[in-house]
Amino acid sequence: MKAVSRQQLQELLAAYVGEPEGLPPIDPDGQADFIAEYFAAGAPELKAVFFLCNLSLRILSFLLEGRSFSRLDPEARQELLNRIIASRNPLIRGIGVLPGLPLLMSYYRRPDVAVPLGFDAAALKKESDLRVVSRDRDLPPKQEDAS
Amino acid sequence: MILGPGDVKGDVSRGADVVIIGSGAGGGPIARELAGEGYSVVVLEEGGYFTREDFNLDPADSYMKMYRDACQTITLGVPFILLPLGKTVGGTTTVNSGTALRMLRPVLKKWHMTHGLTDIAEEELNLIYGHLEEFLFVKRADPEVAGKVAATFLAGAEKLGLSCGWLPRNAKECEGFGSCAFGCPSGSKQSVDVSFIPDAVKSGADIYTRCRAEAIRVKGGRAVGVSGYFVDPVTGRPDGRRIEVEAAVTVLAAGAIYSPYFLLKQGLANSSGQVGKNLQIHPATQSVALFDEPLGPPKGIPQCCYVDEFKGEGIMLEGGTVPPEIHSLALPFAGRRNASLMTSYPNMGIFGGMVSESDSWGRVVDLHRPGYRPGMLYTLRGRDVGKAKVGTVLMAEIWFAAGAKKVFTPFAGHYELAGPRDLRRMERSRVRATDIFGMSAYHPLGTCRMGGDPEWSVVKHTCESWDLEDFYICDGSVIPSSPGVNPQLTIMAMAMRCAGFIDDRLSASS
Known part of the structure; x- marks a missing residue:
């Protein structure tokens, strides 16, 4: 994931995902692999936008908090993000919103996160595999034929 | 048959009665109808072919496999709007929600009055809708x-x-696995990949997947086929193999974003100046x-x-x-x-x-972005x-x-x-x-709109180009205005009509 450094990615993941109660912690390395794959499959501009948002977030941190994003405590980082996301200025809001797309997806798609929330894709897949849906039309029952 | 990259050795050069670019709600029904009538049909599909075995209820995986740009297609304007587009056999119908509604009645009247489409009669349309609803098990x-x-x-x-x-x-017999937009894992959803395409293939149509059309071949004011190339499934870049299909009729059905982009790149069928507009x-x-x-x-x-x-x-x-x-x-x-x-x-x-x-209203434009990507300009x-x-x-x-x-x-x-x-x-x-924090949009339409006036429309009510003989466009791009509901059934209905006109054209020439 070359758009940001590993440390920056860890900070961003922690700030966006928070620490959902009863769910596993973030896994920066594993999630970074997914994010890299997601960027590679998409429009090249998105990776650049992610990089720019990260940079802008760090500038906004100086402007609004007087400290670098890395030096803020985890709670303050989340507060800053929520302030940015709540902004009515679309450019500023975009800086907070866009990085959330790959970051949140990379966390909540993990089976060890989704299953405790009640979404077990593997179990649903197994169940759906048992279904046989043909395009044949059912013949009407004989009684209806007779009537 | 459905041919993947591994099934094709070297360049392909062949003939057909009809060549269709795209296998979605427009291309799929045309392929089925014409192959069923005994014509030789070739379909070029840029995406891959996936079946229910591949549909694993994983949204991100499906985005990366079956959506354009991993579902990161965004309009430029205020606000930025996410506009998901399918790129797979079956087109967006493979990854839509399966809503199958007829267009609202007043809309057809508007098409008659504003777009000069009086040849599209309500009775005819209702007959086609009825047929489609039965064919697709709509309930x-x-x-x-x-x-x-x-x-x-x-x-x-x-x-x-x-x-x-x-x-x-x-x-059909849906048990609610909750994954329509990521490919139906039970095969219940009657998207084009499980309904029209298998029938077309049974009737002899060939579907080339991972195959991007590059240009319509034109001779003496007539379309005479398509040239294109195969793409690498991972990078989407040309893999070095080319395809040339010579055909009596050429159909462009790449959707309301990529059909106009394709035409704008080639500078074709745009004497009206309307290609790409009216999004x-x-x-x-x-x-x-x-x-x-x-x-x-x-x-x-x-x-x-x-x-x-x-x-x-x-x-x-x-x-x-x-x-x-x-x-x-x-x-x-x-x-x-x-x-x-x-x-x-x-x-x-x-x-x-x-x-x-x-x-x-928005526009599709060629912004010379990296890769094969149009710009979509749209402001709410x-x-x-x-x-x-x-x-x-x-x-x-x-x-x-x-x-x-x-x-x-x-x-x-x-x-x-x-x-x-x-x-x-x-x-x-x-x-x-x-x-607006995050907005998405669906159902792009209108960018090669049909109409009764060649100065204001790109195709006739038959979906044939005003400019180029034997060239038809049939997908969401020809729908001149919103049907007021999800448009897949209306696009399919227009495709059924278009197939009828192509059949007339081919039988007349033979």
Whole structure:
């Protein structure tokens, strides 16, 4: 994931995902692999936008908090993000919103996160595999034929 | 047969009666109808071919395999709007919600009066709709499998006395695995890849996948085929092999974004100057509701019910549930606030509202972006922003009537509604397009519109180009204005008509 450094990615993941109660912690390395794959499959501009948002977030941190994003405590980082996301200025809001797309997806798609929330894709897949849906039309029952 | 990259050795050069670019709601039905009539049909599809075995209920995996740009296609304008586009055999029908509605009656009258399309008769269209509904097993969603989120929302709407009901869907024996937009894992959804395409193949059509059309071959003012190249499944770049198909009739059915892009790149069929213009989409917002009690298991039909109380004003509510990774993106918060809500995922419901009759128009342009990518310019006008707000307020009102504790909206300044007081405040407020946190849109239409006047339209009512003989365009791009509902059935109906005209043309020449 070359758009940001590993440390920056860890900070961003922690700030966006928070620490959902009863769910596993973030896994920066594993999630970074997914994010890299997601960027590679998409429009090249998105990776650049992610990089720019990260940079802008760090500038906004100086402007609004007087400290670098890395030096803020985890709670303050989340507060800053929520302030940015709540902004009515679309450019500023975009800086907070866009990085959330790959970051949140990379966390909540993990089976060890989704299953405790009640979404077990593997179990649903197994169940759906048992279904046989043909395009044949059912013949009407004989009684209806007779009537 | 359906041919993947491994099935083709070297370059391909062949002939056919008909060559079709794209295998979605436009190309699929044409391929089936004409192959069924005994014509030799070749289809070039840029995406890959996936079956129910590949559909694993993993949204991100499906985005990367079956959507253009991994579902990162975004319009440029205010606000930025996510416009998902399918890129696979079956086109967007493989990854849509399966809603199968006929267009609203007044829309056809508008087409007659405004677009000169009096040749499209209501009776004829109804016959085709009826045929399609039977072929695609269209029936209303089964409340037994719809899921509790939908049932709760409908209960709220009924409590308020709003017009609502279960959506007609092209699904057979659906058991609600909740994954329509990521490929139906049970094969219930009758998308083009499981309905029209298998029939076309049975009748002898050849579908080349991972194959991008590059140019229409033109000779003496007539289209005489297509040239293109195969692409690498991972990088999407040319893999060195080319394809040339010589055909009596050429059909462009690459969708309302890529069909005009293709024509603009080649400078073809655009004497009207209308190619790429008149882009209409259905912009949508969502509302997320939090309840005290769980809303049942994750199974259910993601989009199975509607509220159409304000369809005349261009507002339709349709929706249901989404997996956690998509749900988390709909919450306008980060960190602890997002986390605490996500731990209540089982207690939450989500619903969508779309502006089904929009006053905003956009354009598809060639911005010379890297790769094979057009630019989509679109700005939401004031009246449509108002409709989006009205739709969102209505959804919130319905959720509260159904017993929701809180409702979350995408409008800055109104992210969290704790009750009727917040709702009234939102209702009274003036909102701007820039206030919307995250907007998506669906159903791009109109960019090669059909019409009765060659100066204002790109194709005739038959879908044949005004400029180029033996060249037809048939997909969402020819639909001249929003049908007021999800358009897949209307696009298929136009494709059935178009197939009839191509059949006439081919039989006349033979």
